[in-house]
Amino acid sequence: MITHKTKYALKSLMVLADEKADTGEALRIEEIAERSGAPKRFLEHILLDLKRAGLIGSRRGRNGGYELIKEPRRISIAEVLRLIDGPMAPLPCLSRRAYRRCEDCTDEQTCRVRAVFGGFYATYILMIESLTLADLQQDADPLVRFADAAQAVGE
Numbered sequence: 001m002i003t004h005k006t007k008y009a010l011k012s013l014m015v016l017a018d019e020k021a022d023t024g025e026a027l028r029i030e031e032i033a034e035r036s037g038a039p040k041r042f043l044e045h046i047l048l049d050l051k052r053a054g055l056i057g058s059r060r061g062r063n064g065g066y067e068l069i070k071e072p073r074r075i076s077i078a079e080v081l082r083l084i085d086g087p088m089a090p091l092p093c094l095s096r097r098a099y100r101r102c103e104d105c106t107d108e109q110t111c112r113v114r115a116v117f118g119g120f121y122a123t124y125i126l127m128i129e130s131l132t133l134a135d136l137q138q139d140a141d142p143l144v145r146f147a148d149a150a151q152a153v154g155e
Helices: 004-022 029-036 040-052 077-085 112-130 133-137 141-153
Strands: 056-059 065-068
Touching: 004 029, 004 040, 004 065, 004 077, 004 133, 029 040, 029 065, 040 056, 040 077, 077 112, 077 133
Parallel strands: none
Antiparallel strands: 056 065
């Protein structure tokens, strides 16, 4: 499951992407909070993380606020997940960016737990890496193939 923080980050990015496509104006944090449903105090930290990562920018002054500075089709959902929640791998020995050997493992090559979760994780990564903010902006049609697969396994 994704955390509330990641969900608010994605919703905020969608708000900013929609505004960029509409008027292109910067939005005050209060506007983003209202449109995304994110608590303002929580959103301040999220927007700072997104800004540091180069996904959004801020303007000062009367027409100031936050704006999307990266194209939605270039913002990977996986990038946002990693930025907000950290590594996505179910085991530290499967992580590409935060690899650590499992403390109780004597041989990664023959570890059955790693093999099972590695297969699942590889499929998950392929799916999540292919999704972008542009996919979230559209209607649910591009995501139907993933929703159908999830229903088939009961989640």
